[in-house]
Amino acid sequence: MFLGLDLGTSGLKALLVDGEQRTIATTTIPLTVQRPNPGWSEQDPAAWWDACLAAIDTLHRDHPKELAATQAIGLAGQMHGAVLLAADGHPLRSAILWNDTRAQAECAALEAALPNLRQITGNIAMPGFTAPKLLWLRTHEPDLFARLHTVLLPKAYLRHRLAGELIEDMSDAAGTLWLDTGARDWSDAALAATGLARRHMPALVEGNAPAGTLKRDLAARWNMKTPSSPAAPETTPPAPSASAPSDSATPSSPSAPPASSSPPPQASAPGPKKPSTPSATPSPTSGTRWASPSPPPPRSPGGPPSPTTPKPS
DSSP states (O other), X not given: OEEEEEEOSSEEEEEEEOTTOOEEEEEEEEOOOBOSSTTOOEEOHHHHHHHHHHHHHHHHHHOHHHHHTOOEEEEEEOOSOBEEEOTTSOBSSOEEOTTXXXXXXXXXXXXXXXXXXXXXXXXXXXXTSHHHHHHHHHHHOHHHHHHOOEEEOHHHHHHHHHHSOOEEEHHHHHTTTOEETTTTEEOHHHHHHTTOOGGXXXXXXXXXXXXXXXOHHHHHHTTOOOTTOOOOXXXXXXXXXXXXXXXXXXXXXXXXXOTTSOXXXXXXXXXXXXXXXXXXXXXXXXXXXXXXXXXXOOOOOOOOOOOOOOOOO
């Protein structure tokens, strides 16, 4: 079984599919947008987390056996939004969303401060992107800006709550105006132009790379296996399976479940920030797979992406 979570602007959707990609169940928890001023668009990250719990709880209630067999969790979601975390990991304010237009002036200021921004990031500065929002914050909410510890995008915030990790994939990162798309790494120059540094950024992984392990308390809540869960007792040891997955994300310790059992929804540690073999260019839609029993082969290298327009998933 595989669980997909899509954090949209109007709702959080959860999808449970089997190994043949047949839909077992789906549910959507609606979300609302707050518009405290003209052109502003915000959401409370706590509402995303409540919706995530409610969606998976619903699947657990209606399909407990299938959900318990989950092998991997995939994340997708709205891009470009700024989730601003304090040192304790809690949001400093409501998230500023992809369709917020308050940072018009900051876009011009950013391109003036860094004339080669478009060459570095592959994008034109637009108010929907993340970097101009941080320039706005530095000017209009300087006390909050001074307390800023980490900037995440919406889907990465869900991963943070599910797995305790601060990780971003290349696709979402390409929509921030901080990613050097040629190097597939954060741009120090673009970060400095908004008063930030690498310490404010999450780690980077490719979109098909493992990126976290579900927290044990959440795994227990939904009766999912964790890496430390002992295998069910067997009266007769099962015969080796020629088709058993051999991916590194599957536990290989003696206490791991046999090949015929469902592996836990986990992943190995994220890879380096600068992969030695670039894969395809970041796309304007975003999704991160946490683990896979059979990862796809590497994609062919690509050049800098075309400009992306802020949009939801």
